[in-house]
Amino acid sequence: MKKIFNYILAVSVIIAASGCEKFLDHAPDQRTELNSPQKVSELLVTAYSAGNYAQAAEAMSDNVSFVNATGNNIPANYDSYFWRDIRAINQDSPTYFWTNTYKAIAVANQALDAIAKANDPENYRAQKGEALLARAYAHFMLAVFFSKPYDQATADTDMGIPYVTEPENVVLKNYDRKTVAYTYAQIQKDIEAGIPLIKDNAYTVPAYHFTKKAAYAFAARFYMFKKDYDKVIECANLAFPANNFAENLKPWPSYASMPSSTEIGTAFTTASTPGNLLLIQTTSWLNRYYNRAVFAFSQNRLNSITAPMGINFSALRKFSFSSTYYFVPKYQEHFVRTSINANTGTGYVMHPSLTTEELLLNRAEAYIMKDQFANAIADINTLLSKRITGYTAASGVTDAKIKAYYSNITDVKQMYINAVLDFRRAEFVHEGLRWLDILRHKLTVTHIDEDGTSRELKPDDKRRQWQLPDEVILSGVQQNPR
Template sequence: MSVLATVALSGCKKFLEHQPDDRSELNTPVKVAELLANAYPHGNYIPFAEAMSDNAGDKGNRSGNAIDITNESPWKYEDQVDAQLADTPPYYWNACYKAISAANYALEAIEKGGNTEAYMASKGEALVARAYSHFMLVTFFSKAYDPATAASDPGIPYVTTPQKTVEGSYRRGTVAEVYAQIEKDLEEGIPLIRNNTYRVPKYHFTTQAAHAFATRFYLFKKDYLKVVDHANAVFPGTTVAASLRPWNTTYNALGYYELQALYTNSSEPANLLIQESATSWGTSYAEYNYSLSSEVQKIFNPANNPIKRALAISSKVFGGTEFFLNIPKFRNHIVKETINASFGEFYNMIPLLTAEEVLFNRAEANVMLGDNAAAVNDMDAYLSKRIVNYSATAMKFTEAKAMAFFPGMDVKDALVGSILNFKRQEYMHEGIRWFDIIRLKIPITHPYISGGEVITLGANDPRRVIQLPQEAIALGLEKNAR
């Protein structure tokens, strides 16, 4: 099938611009390590993931605000088809398979090099990076993992060899098969990673970032004990609170552009893995018609969380008017072709994995394991970095507060609901909310502010699964149901 092969071969384009198109040139550990800079998807999933979620409302400005298909189509749950258009699912599909291609070429070179100790750190990075891209693909383009149906639900092609011809044989397999391969790559890769091999560790899978990814994977897989085990590896000793963004102190004192510069910076300890992406998200997310609206902004009201206290992030909603509401988390970087060029391409740094997500994942997993006390401790650590003038007594998170906020729920559901409540606020503009929506089958409504049609997405709506790119369907892959 040519679509995957073409994508795979183009994945190493930047590398090949500086090397002959001869794979025997990948003959040293240094060259393999350099290739792995391309083993991460350089596409941005946030624009469509955020628009599909309940973090996006209709601002109602049909004429003055940006109506862009990269924003409007996912908000309406319409299939997008242009694989050349950045910030769309087809573009992200291609970006992931390009990353997978780079990982596979590196693994082939390591095999040819004899799997010596000098290659082992790169082998670990390649395996975990390959697992990550496949996980993101199966998460967006297949049904969320369900033990009862995973063995029959269509997955995505798990590519483990370099694609050297334009023709090939590919199959979607099942979600269960994809998850088994992801787990295999993770278990083999994590022990091999060596952090001291990286010049800028935050741009690579360090051991901490790899364990963070594992917490996300195992939360989807519902293997809660492994979520906790991997989260504990991210937070050694008593460093949990110190690993989180200091929203109620340092962040609270920052101005718009200062916060924008810091949030995705590699110097921020909470950023465990960041990656550049070809995207204009840093400008567009504040201007999109379907994004943070005044109605959605109500989630930040103190009355709308179990502690009844405003999180510091709520004071960092800027914009002045309905049409430009945003929290300054991202900024565009312009890369020019030449020094004298008058224009260039937009790039953003995207936090792929953060310490806060690990904490939320561990807290939820502990609730599911019946260790409510551990979950409460994690949420207290979180709130200690989120509420201005935090008091460990007056503002303590408790089971009783969770159940009072979710009347009629048992303690387990109330605790999980509370965790998700804070997590939704935390990840405004970052697309993470969509993962919880599909994982837990949370219903969504997208009402138009001007009245009339209300777009609904039920628990089992097939539009929760993004359609495969047209090129992939045309060349033989089974399309998703509609």
């Protein structure tokens, strides 16, 4: 698998730190052993990025605020809050995400190469489908954070990210970022080629792989960024043709009897939990820091965010540390010691990367863009039925409630857009998806510093794109402007 980890643009930081020879000897070459569908499937387990974006993305958004200077001070939280380029290479940093996401791409390309060379490629259809979806998803998430969001008016000139489609065969290779339009075209090509090949019965634990539902959920997110709302609706309907979203949402009311945040966080991120369409194991300290960082959630702020339009997500369980840091338990760390008796080790967090909840709200937003407001209300209320304790029809959202709450807005469609964005914000608190909505809708973000100074990040601010790792300049990749 030596070549699997040999993308210089992804891992040049490791080469620089430990030496080229040591890096290239990371693992023996096992390509010749990829001679069966089962072995390719085993390889594809690592075609999902170990990098976690939630901590940095959440801190860049308008979700968090200054809570306490004695909180955990880590670059992914502190520097992100001030929209500074994070040069650290540790877990939860942009560099770590870049590096590990290109590693995942390398694995997908190695699998695709083995399939192309197999004597019986038809027997590898399921593996090819997973590899194509994994490659597309990895490139898409890189494009989200390191490139400008897709805009039809500028996509042909905005810089994309290198779209790598074949295994490395040289140590140093020049890569062209090309354009956002090109990057998105390649992603769409892989999505369209991969989905028909996916076979859910190929997996022992489907939630750790691209099933049909997960593939359609990813496609819907992709088409949301492209503003192709007909495709968003189509993907959601194909994922759940019986429209049985309600029974496939996370059952927050059932968490009411769980005594601790640890149990709830575990339940939230298990493969058997409804709603988790794709769980990815990430190397991350997220669980240690998201709930007690310098910039986090006070009680009032969390209560405000989780009550969109004044409709309280009362089924959500909220906890606090020292009555200072408030949070909704969504994660649980799996700590692996470096040795049996060691106190040091590595933290892992299962991240719900694609969910039924996001797919449902993507469809609701797409309905709004198509002026199908009644359908959007129905989807939002489907979510609320699992977020409000003792939910009844009177508890939900209505056209009248939306118009009354956003009465300062004259455009009805914008009222509905604001509503669905507020419901999305409440649903995905701590998960980093608020930042994706800020990018898609070009929202201005305001942060208040510790000393009370107010700062704004406007839609055209270059700091909205994460900076590429310094080391990728070795391969000639152009950095983002600053």
